[in-house]
Amino acid sequence: MIELSKLEKTYPDGTRAVKGIDLSVTEGEFVVLLGPSGCGKTTTLRMIAGLELATGGTVRLGGQDVTRLRPSRRDVGMVFQFYALYPHMTVRQNIAFPLECVGAPDRDARVAEVAKRMGMEHLVALYPRQLSGGDQQRVALARSMVRRPRVWLMDEPLGTLDADQRQAMREFIRAQQIESKVTTIYVTHDQEEAMSLADRIVVMEAGVIAQIGTPAEVYDRPASLFVANFVGSPGMNLVREGDGTLGVRPEFVRVDPAGAIAGRVAMDEYLGSVRMIHVDTERGRIVMRSSEKRAAGESVRLSFDEGHVRRFDASGRAVC
């Protein structure tokens, strides 16, 4: 459905934001582009939308080369972090707006259908200022869907919502996407959002793709040290061994009197449902997921669950 081939973006000042990436997204798939600021994820999304022109490579949507097409000719629905609803229009008028421009004859029916499907029929007569942040963002999502685009593109759409609303919006977006089956690309720097939403995650680092995989693949078998650290909260523990590095998730570290690694508890980080015990060892800081309290200063020995240890070579790539 979406094919990116050797896609590149170099800005006039010489900055290479995207360095020739290849990505193939199948019909109905939910793909999340994940990475830190400056990794090229938003630039990639904007090139798919047509808001930035590629300086190399191609974008194909449904088999058609759209690399040089204007955004309005690409049949994509976009949602941004800042919802930008028209304040002087009602919710109904806001949702209908994209149809005004194309003059759809069944406009009212389509607005009603989207409002019903997204559970906002009770809001259509209100103005944006009368809505909560979460409801405003739902309206922005509805507006982006009313044209029944081939592709749904979202750039950090939950950016300004609080934690409670984020969880609800995440579930809402996923449910809408599953129901409408529209191919979706979603950009975020938040690995938790990526894990919870994606069929596949594309982890980006400095303009290139570091790994593509399902949430479980990216979490359990990160392809590089970068992915190992970036995905997971906190990231994978990384311990030097010879030329390479061992990686182990905090849930696979345990206190073990016979453990090979000796250390001292530096911090017991309480997170409500779980604790992260930070232990300073002769091999560096190791974080252990635990339900038990540990006093700072306590001496402990640690061992790793061997079946869940990853190994990385000197260049930082996973070797098994």
Place this chain on the structure above:
Amino acid sequence: MLSLRGVSKRFAAVEALRSVDLDVGADELVVVLGPTGAGKTTLLRTIAGLEQPDAGTLSMDGRDLALLAPAERDVALVFQNFSLYPRWTVRQNMEFPLRAPGRSLTEAQIKERVEGAASMLKIGHLLERPSTRLSGGEMQRVAIGRAIVRRPRIFLLDEPLTNLDAKLRESLRVELVELRRALKTPMVFVTHDQAEALSTADRIVVLSQGRVLQTGTPEEVYRRPASPVVARQLGQPAINLLKAAREWAPAGVAEGTLVGIRPEDIAPEGGPLEGTVRVVEDMGPTKTLLVEWAGAEVHIVAPKGFAARPGDKVRPRVGAFVAWRSE
């Protein structure tokens, strides 16, 4: 050491603070947690002397703060939207507060303080770099460094991590705890982020619409929230709130009682009443399920290996819970 009693502040029709009591002990980190508009920033600005309270008293080490101008209070404020002087290096930015009129430090003392703070914040290698060539995280460290060099009597931090990437926030909040230990100076840290509050605080003050709803250690506030409103402020996903029904109510809980159950305190199997899985989120070490159950939608944190798809039937079993008397 810092003590507020009955502090109120009104802006036109808005009661920003309603009779707030707050104590911050020497060496204590108190987090003020609340949503946007709860009055958190007004509280910090009142402590700093940038706002005058309409009622109530503030004192520090036994001295009435009303008698002291902002500059005399010896507090350091770090904001969410920090600004550095762009033409200056990191070192110049950090030296700035030490060269203010009224400070009489020698060049050697200034150098020692700046370099000490820089090494504590791991920005020693950035000292000669222009501040325009820093990442967001580095800039925030410099902003904190600028506060540290002053050696104030108290730090007031207003959402200092909010504008940063999720990953960076996570590591900076750990550093913040370690920094505070090294500094041995009390801190009031204002945030809307429950993970930041739980993980950094000695005590949490839950603020809502200008009023303190509960004060306690992170465990007290998380495990024994005083009200459903407090309960919803902490925990991700949020606590499930249900009216107890005969079909599933825990032993000893009367029907109709409002019950709060943390998502990690419901097991997906073993309970008396069937439910239907709606959404499954693979979070890595665990899975988060949204389940239609007991006439409501509940979140359940299931073990990593629990296989479930939307549409599957489960039998949620309630473990620990909180029950509130009806008002």
